[in-house]
Amino acid sequence: MNLTLKVWRQKNAKETGSFATYQVRDISPDMSFLEMMDVLNEQLISQGTESVVFDHDCREGICGMCSMFINGEAHGPDRGVTTCQLHMRKFKDGDTITVEPWRAKAFPVVRDLMVDRSSFDRIIQAGGFISVNTMGNLPDANATPIEKHDADAAFDAATCIGCGACVATCKNASAMLFVSAKVSQFALLPQGQVEAADRVRNMVNQMDLEGFGNCTNTGACEVECPKGISIENIARMNREYLKASLIS
Amino acid sequence: MSTKLNSRIPEGPVAEKWTKHKGTIPLVSPANKRRIDVIVVGTGLAGSSAAASLAELGYNVKAFCFQDSPRRAHSIAAQGGINAAKNYQNDGDSVFRLFYDTIKGGDYRSREANVHRLAEVSTSIIDQCVAQGVPFARDYGGLLDNRSFGGVQVSRTFYAKGQTGQQLLLGAYSALERQVAKGRVKMYARHEMVDLVVVKGKARGIIARNLVTGELERHSAHAVIVASGGYGNVFYLSTNAMGSNVTAAWKAHKKGAFFANPCFTQIHPTCIPVNGETQSKLTLMSESLRNDGRIWVPASLEDAKAIREGRLKAIDLSEEQRDYYLERRYPAFGNLVPRDVASRAAKERCDAGYGVNKTGEAVYLDFAAAIVRYGQEQANLKGMHQATESEIVALGTKVVASKYGNLFQMYEKITDENPYTAPMKIYPAVHYTMGGLWVDYNLMSTVPGLFVAGEANFSDHGANRLGASALMQGLADGYFVLPYTVGTFLADDISTGPISTDLPEFAEAESASRARLEGFLNSKGSVPVEVFHRRLGRIVWDNIGMARSEMGLKKAIAAIRALREEFYRDVKVLGGMYEMNPELDKANRVADFLELGELMALDALAREESCGGHFRDEHQSEEGEALRRDEEFAFVSAWEFTDGDPGKATLHKEELVFENIKLVTRSYK
Amino acid sequence: MTLKRGLFGSSLARKYWMALTGLFLISFLVIHLVGNLTIVIGTADDFNAYAAFMTSFPPIKIISYLLYASILLHAVDGIVLARQNRAARPVGYGEYRGSANAGWASRNMALLGIFTLLFLLVHMKSFWFEMHFGSLPLDANGNKDLFGITVAAFEQVWYSAFYVVAMVSLGFHLWHGVESAFQTMGWTHPTYTPVVQIAGRTLAVVLCGAFAMIPLYVLISPNI
Known part of the structure; x- marks a missing residue:
């Protein structure tokens, strides 16, 4: 054609x-x-x-x-x-x-069509990790069973490829789907819960500093996400952030 | 053994070598680590994990990747899984069995000590990744799930649906970003290493091109780790990423690092076939599909021809009219034979005229039998004893979709054909390169201070890599080997102080790189880089692909040399030096592939035997099986760049000593 | 510091306030509608008595200050957020197909909100201001005759038309607003979220439909 x-x-x-x-x-x-x-x-x-x-x-x-x-x-x-x-x-x-x-x-x-997405890396730097060093004597991988439902939900959140389609498509250029996917992945796993409060606070803070827009819950990100990441993750992050602000 | 090669394998029984060696490596105190800089090139599994782990130990790390973020390295595309000798399934797995399987799978062309170490640390990798929050698949009891993979008889593969590489890389990436946040790692994204700087015989830095501004930058360090991946893109069409290249490794080679076993390349049997001339990339379908899919071609040439011409459909052929050639040739392993065997068998059928797509280069991967089998099982479970055929198919389709849904969807997106109703078409494609820079037991190359990790080195997979072992090796090197073994070199550097980038060696390397890049821009040719790459790929695929012959290899050498000459004469690169210029970067990469291709042919020519992914037509049994020649060829070919010409490379041999495993002919019959 | 940023400074905090004030304003709308319905089903005196009660009963007076604050916060916060959202994309797209992936209401909350605010100003001038500071005649029970000016206003076709359009606009605002508020607060659940969605949309239609019906009723009813 x-x-x-x-x-x-x-x-x-x-x-x-x-x-x-x-x-x-x-x-x-x-x-x-x-x-x-x-x-x-x-x-x-x-x-x-x-x-x-x-x-x-x-x-x-x-x-x-x-x-x-x-x-x-x-x-x-x-x-x-x-x-x-x-x-x-x-x-x-x-x-x-x-x-x-x-x-x-x-x-x-x-x-041309190439953009700089290093803001995503900086958001991860702000807290998108579990603070564990490389160690040869960590607890056995099966020491902590994780409920399959939670493990699957964590996996679904973790499939984010960081392409930025959510930001690109959002009428507000909001990065909530990206940030919430990482927050959710760790919030759902026992290993990640230790630092959950600091993580969500720091990542949201960095997201704001980078100049992304705010979420108006249009749901466009979820539709355009190549990996189909659900806005349920955004709701979870909203909960996590509120909890982190009020309680810890 | 060549006097220039010292593999530094520790003494003692194989199972104790690593523990003992770790105990004797000189330590660098935390205060001194802060005075030592390490460069890591590449941020895939090996690079990210090495950079993060070294930074945690206290070294100053500079990490480089050509992508816009370290998270995009091509490790991310690995689908299947990662092996570890955890024996969670209680099916008789052990460190020794993983060691044995890996040596055997590699067709006895890898180093026992390295492979045993790999098997030993494999279990720590899983613990590490779980602690990092990698969401591996779990069973309903909440424990980690395993599957059998790549033709081994135990279930030792950990996986995260079809995205294991992604999850592991994101784990390593998050560890890396944590160190970036702490200021322990300085990250240089969109930077490409264009040369290695060697000062007084030691690797002391790199020249990198800032891909956004085009500036050439000098970066110094006390040691350099190259973890830049494999060189599969020398074939042009491969399952590698578009940007995957050999330049970092090749520049190191030209600065004195020996290149080992370049002809050992892995052709993966289950990829989506090529559909046209403009195709730029091949897509892998996970090997797990072979657990349930049956591979076949029409039994008669007429039927194959009719299918190619669109007069006949696959489903029109009855069972007797089909040739399940893997099941026929290898009744014991059937469709689960190792990758090299499966690939060659597909090529053999297609070369004989039985191919099933327009180009004649495709075979069927059929799930019809699996759908019926699973459907019947479900019907029985549900007590539907009178189930009709269509009910059974519907039930079975559901099961197959739950197991392979994302792969089937990917296939449908690419081919626009529904794989649930018609068999998929697959064909082998270049996937992984076992060869790479030669390293000793400490992963150090023949250039002191230059370490090589992951696919970029040659060390652990011999002549053929087993499924789910690449992820294991990359992470083993980065998390658990290099952090210790760099000490063997760096312990002498605690009082060296910062390496100045004003040294003449840096100036020389930078001006050489500039001259080379400007050379491409000033060449007043007329042919885009892409065209040369495509032509090179064709030569390499036809002659250094799944089957090699003396005549073909000699032809390839001549053709590559001619193409190289033509390239420098006639390449056309637009744009400038000091700007973002992907065409220029591509020219720089293709120029190195044009040299590597010749070395691959040279290596394949010198290795007069068939082993693993390397199949010489001259060395096969009457049934067409590979004939290894252990007496003469149980060695690693390590090539030294000589006289400024890849064709004049000098071969050094590292004899392989097998003390724990007896060499036998691989048989999957 | 954490608490302060968590509750006031961050983008998420601003959204929490939008959601909470929004939900509170909806509760007011429900009460408001109940009172208004006396126009249709009650007498003029009932309506005036209701209005007098709402402006004099002390607890309600306290809540009314909360209400004014909420309106102000919802509006100011909304404007701040909308400005930030615009700033987040300084160079727009040549082609942007918003309808491909999101509903119209959800994409136009700020616009709908500003229109609602404009309506509110006019509406408060017409009734609230008159009730509090105007010199209205008294009805038989000695209550201010709000009913009289209400009917008078609605009998002007242009005023009723404006009112109806504003209610449609508010309807769209709530159509997305209710479920959005729940999502923002993180009050989601696989089973109940669809219920919230349907309830929110139903509420938007019923509430705003009922409000819009009143001026139409006044216009066409010969008895008033």
Whole structure:
């Protein structure tokens, strides 16, 4: 199929950017969106135009690096996928596709479609861990049984790939889903409960400092999350934070 | 044994070597650790865990990754699980059995002492990860669940659904970020190591390119740990991440680190087949699928042809018209034979004309029988003795979905075919590289002060890696080996003081890197980097892939050399040096692959036997099985970069001594 | 310090206050509606007696100050949050399909809230101000005749129309607001959250529908 692409081009963080329009031809429906972008880039290079810069790495939906806002939606129109898992069969011949970077104050554009998500790393640094050193003589892994339901819920929260689609799609650019997923994972496990109060306070504090917006419970993040992480995690974080503020 | 190779294997019985060795490694006092800097390149399982653990001990750590965050390293994509000799299932597992399985699985081309140590520390890894909050799968009693994986006869694999690598990496990443917060680790994301700096024979720093600004930066340290992963992307199409590359390891190689067993690459049997020319990446389907799926091709060439041309469908073929070739050839292990065996068998059938997709390079992985089997079981449980066929299929589909749902969904997303109703198509793809920089027992390379961990080193998997062992090795190296063994080198450095980046060695390395990168930009060619990479991949896949022959390897060497020349003459890289320029980074990586490819061919040529992932057409039995030649080839090939030309590399041999395990022919019949 | 930030400074704290004040304001709306219904089912004197009771009974006077504070806090906090939310995305999207993943009401809470606030100002000027500070005639029982000015206001079509539109707006605000408040407070449960959702939406429709019905009743009813 033949497509028209409206792609955001921006040289670096300081300059302002604008949309550029390109045509691509003979795109197979079996291609992934990023392979289509590869085709565009090879075409641009042969024409002497610098290729479009975008983040991507594993191309199997787990590293969380790819980050395109496609036709007004994070990771495009398909559900439960990252951009690398989005296939061109979701589009029609002759379509015009708008491709933009994630937009948030806390995710400044690096170049073209690539943004800086180090704010997520700093939130993890604020408390997204269990304070245990590497030790050869820790208690046996089976010393503390964990109820399967809790273990499964912790796992579901832990599947977050840190791609930032939740922030990108939220009308407020809020990072609540990301932060609450990590808070929940540890709050649900006995190992994590020791530091639960400090963790939630520090992570929320850092989230606020980074300039993310506030949660208005629209639920858009949950819909667009490639891993389907539930906003139940946000409710849990709200509880944890309240508890941490009132009690400890 | 080469005089240049000293494996430093401790004396004594294999089961006591590590304990004794740990007890004799010189200690560095906490006050002195604060005066020692360590660079870690790569933040996958090995890199993150090493950086975190070393920082906890008190060293000043600088960690580098080319991704935007350390959490994105490709360890994250590992699906299946991690082995550990916990024997929680009481099925007879032990450290010795894990040791034995790993040596045997590696086709007797790995070092006994290293592998035993790996098996020993495996249990600590699980304890460590659980303490960190890694949500492993649990049973209803709340205890950890295990599964059998990769053709071993005990259930020792710990897993977190199909995302074990992700969960383990996020555990290591959170440990790393905790140290970043404390200021013990300085994290350099979007930085790529472009050269190693060797001062007076010791690794003392790196040159890194800041991928955002394009600046070349000098970073010094008392020791450098390379944990940059494998080199599978030399094949262009692989299950590796797009950015995975050999540059850090290759630069170290060119600065004196020997490269071991480069021809030992693992082709994973269950990947989604290639669908077109523009494909950039192959997707793995977890090996666990082989626990229930049956692999087959049509028994007759006519049927295969009809299927390829779309005139016939898989479900139209009756049982007699199908060839379950793994069950036929290996009745004892059937569909669960090790990866190398399964991959070669698929290639053999497809080469013979039985392939089932347009390109002729695919076989079926069929769940129909499993669906019926599980469905019948459910029907019996529910007391539905008169269940119709469709009721049974519906029940069975539910069971299969609960076990493999996410994999089936992934397959459907990619191929747009429903794997519940029609068999999946799979084909082998490059997955892991057992070869890597040569290291001694302390994981130190032939360059003093340069340590290598995880997939980037060669040490533990011999000629073929068993499933769920890569995660184990990466974390073992980072959490439990390096923190001790770096002491063997660093104990001498307590009074060295900071290493200056103004040393001439840094200036030289930086200007060499700059000249090289500018060379790509100034080349007035016309062909994008991607095209060269694709062509290299084709040469390597065709000749240094699942089967190698003397003729093919010689052809490959000539072709790669020619391609390399063409690359420097005709590559086209746009943009500038001092800006974000992924094309330039790619050119830098592909240039190294173009050299590595030749060394792989050289190594494969020199190894005149078939073992593990390395199969020489000249060395096979009458039934087409691999013929190992232990008398002549029970050694590690360690290649020294010589005369500035990968084709003139010098081979050094480290003889492998087997004191605890008897070498036998692997048989899965 | 922790307590202070936890209860006042952080984004989550601001949200807790939004939720708590919002839920409290809903309880007021219910009481308010009960009183208003006397217009439909009672007499003018009943309504005036109710109004007099609400403005003079001491406990209710105390609660009314709480109410004013809540309105103020809900509005100011809401505006602060909305401004922060706008600042969190300084460069907007060229194309943004909000409807693909979230309901209209949930995406327009600030807008709906501001409209409700505007309505409230007009509404308070018309009735609350007159009741407290205006010089209203007295009815037969000696109560201020709030009923009279209410009917007079509603008999103006433009005023009733404004009132009805405002109630629709409030309805949408509550449609999302109730479940959102529960989510913000973390009061969720796999079984009861769906109940809260349905109850909240039902409440939004019934409450605002009933409010909106009153001016329409006044307009079309010949007896008033």
